Amino acid sequence: MYQHRLIPCILLKNGLIVRSQGFKTHQIIGNPITTIARLSNWNVDELVVLDISSEDFHDRRREDHGVRYDGSTTIDVLHHIADACFMPLAFGGRIRTTDDIRERLAAGADKCVINSEAVRRPEFIEESARQFGSQCIVVSIDALRHADGALEVFTGGGREATGMTPADWAGRAERLGAGEIFLNSIDRDGTGSGYDIDLIRSVSEAVSIPVIACGGVGAYEHLPTAVIDGGASAAAAANIFHFFELSYPYAKKACLDAGLTMRGVGLGSKYFPREPVYDRASEDAAIEKRLERAKAGLGPARTIENAARVTWCSACVYPSSSASYLEMSEEGVCTGCQAGGDRKGFDKTELARRRDILETILENSRSRDGSRHDCVIGVSGGKDSYFQTHYIKNVMGLNPLLVTYYGNNFTDAGHRNLYRMKEVFDVDHIIVQPGVETLKKLNRLGFIVMGDMNWHNHVGLTTNPMRIAVQNKIPLVIWGEHGETDISGQFSMNDFLEFTYRNRLEHEARNFEWTYMVGREGLTKQDLICWQYPSDQEIFNIGLRGIYLGNYIRWKSNEHLKFVIENYGFEVNDQPFERTYRTGSNLDDMHENGMHDYMKFIKFGYGRCTDHASKDIRTGDMSREKAVELVRKHDHIKSRDLNRWLEYVGMTEDEFDRIADTFRDPRVWRRVDGVWVKDNLWD
Amino acid sequence: MLSIIETRTGNIRSVINAFNKLGVDTKVISDPKGLAVATAIVLPGVGAFEHAMEHLNETGMADALRRRSADNVPILGICLGMQLLGDYSEEHGKHNGLGLIPGKIIRLPDTDGPCRVPNIGWHETTPTGNGRLFTGRPTASFYYVHSYYFVCETPAHGAATFDYCGVTVNGAVERGNVYGVQFHPEKSQDDGLDLLSAFIEKIQI
Numbered sequence: 001m002y003q004h005r006l007i008p009c010i011l012l013k014n015g016l017i018v019r020s021q022g023f024k025t026h027q028i029i030g031n032p033i034t035t036i037a038r039l040s041n042w043n044v045d046e047l048v049v050l051d052i053s054s055e056d057f058h059d060r061r062r063e064d065h066g067v068r069y070d071g072s073t074t075i076d077v078l079h080h081i082a083d084a085c086f087m088p089l090a091f092g093g094r095i096r097t098t099d100d101i102r103e104r105l106a107a108g109a110d111k112c113v114i115n116s117e118a119v120r121r122p123e124f125i126e127e128s129a130r131q132f133g134s135q136c137i138v139v140s141i142d143a144l145r146h147a148d149g150a151l152e153v154f155t156g157g158g159r160e161a162t163g164m165t166p167a168d169w170a171g172r173a174e175r176l177g178a179g180e181i182f183l184n185s186i187d188r189d190g191t192g193s194g195y196d197i198d199l200i201r202s203v204s205e206a207v208s209i210p211v212i213a214c215g216g217v218g219a220y221e222h223l224p225t226a227v228i229d230g231g232a233s234a235a236a237a238a239n240i241f242h243f244f245e246l247s248y249p250y251a252k253k254a255c256l257d258a259g260l261t262m263r264g265v266g267l268g269s270k271y272f273p274r275e276p277v278y279d280r281a282s283e284d285a286a287i288e289k290r291l292e293r294a295k296a297g298l299g300p301a302r303t304i305e306n307a308a309r310v311t312w313c314s315a316c317v318y319p320s321s322s323a324s325y326l327e328m329s330e331e332g333v334c335t336g337c338q339a340g341g342d343r344k345g346f347d348k349t350e351l352a353r354r355r356d357i358l359e360t361i362l363e364n365s366r367s368r369d370g371s372r373h374d375c376v377i378g379v380s381g382g383k384d385s386y387f388q389t390h391y392i393k394n395v396m397g398l399n400p401l402l403v404t405y406y407g408n409n410f411t412d413a414g415h416r417n418l419y420r421m422k423e424v425f426d427v428d429h430i431i432v433q434p435g436v437e438t439l440k441k442l443n444r445l446g447f448i449v450m451g452d453m454n455w456h457n458h459v460g461l462t463t464n465p466m467r468i469a470v471q472n473k474i475p476l477v478i479w480g481e482h483g484e485t486d487i488s489g490q491f492s493m494n495d496f497l498e499f500t501y502r503n504r505l506e507h508e509a510r511n512f513e514w515t516y517m518v519g520r521e522g523l524t525k526q527d528l529i530c531w532q533y534p535s536d537q538e539i540f541n542i543g544l545r546g547i548y549l550g551n552y553i554r555w556k557s558n559e560h561l562k563f564v565i566e567n568y569g570f571e572v573n574d575q576p577f578e579r580t581y582r583t584g585s586n587l588d589d590m591h592e593n594g595m596h597d598y599m600k601f602i603k604f605g606y607g608r609c610t611d612h613a614s615k616d617i618r619t620g621d622m623s624r625e626k627a628v629e630l631v632r633k634h635d636h637i638k639s640r641d642l643n644r645w646l647e648y649v650g651m652t653e654d655e656f657d658r659i660a661d662t663f664r665d666p667r668v669w670r671r672v673d674g675v676w677v678k679d680n681l682w683d
Numbered sequence: 684m685l686s687i688i689e690t691r692t693g694n695i696r697s698v699i700n701a702f703n704k705l706g707v708d709t710k711v712i713s714d715p716k717g718l719a720v721a722t723a724i725v726l727p728g729v730g731a732f733e734h735a736m737e738h739l740n741e742t743g744m745a746d747a748l749r750r751r752s753a754d755n756v757p758i759l760g761i762c763l764g765m766q767l768l769g770d771y772s773e774e775h776g777k778h779n780g781l782g783l784i785p786g787k788i789i790r791l792p793d794t795d796g797p798c799r800v801p802n803i804g805w806h807e808t809t810p811t812g813n814g815r816l817f818t819g820r821p822t823a824s825f826y827y828v829h830s831y832y833f834v835c836e837t838p839a840h841g842a843a844t845f846d847y848c849g850v851t852v853n854g855a856v857e858r859g860n861v862y863g864v865q866f867h868p869e870k871s872q873d874d875g876l877d878l879l880s881a882f883i884e885k886i887q888i
Binding site: 001002003004005040043045046055079082083085087088089102105106107108109110111130131132133134135136179208209210233234264269270271272313421 | 697700704729795805870875
């Protein structure tokens, strides 16, 4: 029986995964190794990796994104990919000679994808096929549909016209020995509007070798159309696989449901556990080295050669050393401002369309028989929690179950706000409270291992609502807004990004899964139950999704704050925070606005005040001049909650400072006459 | 020591990774002298038969492999490595192979179905009962990338087959201590690693 293939395509730029739009915009998604390891959990039929970098340079950015590979060439990254990739791998990008092919096959690729060089020098296809066999030569074709409907092949990343039609070029490539065609649509790329079926059909009818179709997939239902209507042998897509939980299994299910013959949905593997397995000896050595450097006062534990200097967005006050992935446009405007711009631009029709999508999701989640709650809302008891609960219960009419992770760091006002939610909204509320000794250990470990005492908080508050949802068979968890889309524009508002294990691991946990903590400070697996994410099978069984409300409705934090104060008696902090001018944010954790955030300053040279001021600039609530003044006042402050924390975990301030110094980002900081200095926004 | 032959056209790193995943150390051999200490041999390979065989002949590896096989050292050929075990291939003219399992390598036929050449993709593969690397299960799913296939002179050497749009194709062959698999176990996830585990068990006996 012939089995069609479903193929995720990963785009790499400077060693990181990017999402692509129109072959032009490339926003950074994250660490390729984490993603590929995740795909290995799922019986993926095949993987296409295209390195679109134009130079040998790897953008490793912040240390705690866990991008740990050595070297700066495409072969270096391929080596690391191959170590994590136990599915068939086609690898492309900058392949110009048969030596390039040999090198990639030796490094772990099963097939090589060639594009521009094949157009420039068609005999290259023939040479390669003869030497390595047709089966490992994939010719990639980037096709553009002109305004008059005519199709044309482009090369050089979609920039250079060739005058050939995709069908003619594919036919010629086959005659020269190509074993497979990878067909991408330039104008559909990143749009989510579905495949260009006529394009696919024109090519698959012109050749007898397999055609892999890519470009335009925005919903799982689009995938089978490449095969059924377009005649392709394999359906591929890139962006969609990064946006949703269990994306590949659900995509596979959509193909099987449409009647395609494929390998079944695979969840879990006895050889590839989802949770990373750490090499204990080398991790111990890394911690040891850090502590030694701290003791000797040597400063940063890593160096970056030829690090680019920090620049600041010309519209807001965000630095290029951003903790989350952020890019600057040629005009020097950050992706966060660009996304904020998108959102400001939503008119009534667009907002109505988004609300319709939300209503459908909520309706599907509603309990039919009253045996469970309609959805879970992850709440910290903050202003956004109040607003979310207001919106879901009192506007949309659902009966939610509130779930809170209680990390034992609440401010007094935050604690009161939290415990009032059941009265104010008349909702059921589960507050998960881990044991305090365990929390102290995790505070200490988080600080020493990754320079962040709040690992427990970030992982705990994203894990527990999902755990409780699975336990109660509630298929929907509602979050507020997606932090990185908001602050740095990492994703497009049209992606309708949802909560994923990958994002939790890479962003919340910084690639330190709970498994890392087992055996440290005497912690056992059982001590860490509150940080253990449900299994893929459990999530799949109930079709659990975690959506961000910010993707569907107008999200204005400052207005939410005013609204919940007036309507629900929400309390702001009785005294101002030292590290930001806002009083209504992060009341659930005194260190979140305090020493956790001070560590962000130590690492990346900026803090919460930069976050808040940038958001306020984007919504038109603050001038850039005022923002600069506030950043200058707040970003560097070492806040008083340090004393509580030091006492809580049993550490001296000197120890703290020395360890903190090992986390200074060498892109930002330099030591002059024994003092740490950096460039500033106002210089 | 499990020795992996450097064929210069292979995805050798993936094979090494797979064995490492199973906790087995490997050694890459490019000089026939290195084969003297091999307790088991893996012959991987991607690419054209002619080029690969030429390389084995020129380096003296072909003769060394035949000698070690005569000493009953287990050999596992993967993909092109499996085809090299045969008598000859018809890929780009007629070229002799190692002759360790009697049979010829011929091009996959054109079919009326959706099967295209090269055959790239997954096939449910059914053990014939003659093979020792398939444990218990009625079928297993493996990844194939090839345009040619192995036709055994002696049908009993066929260890597993798959259906290629109406044509029964050998997915695995076996003769004594010589094993060949047309598919890529190192790229076939759990089923593939199960097969390599079985190979490891056999060679330790």
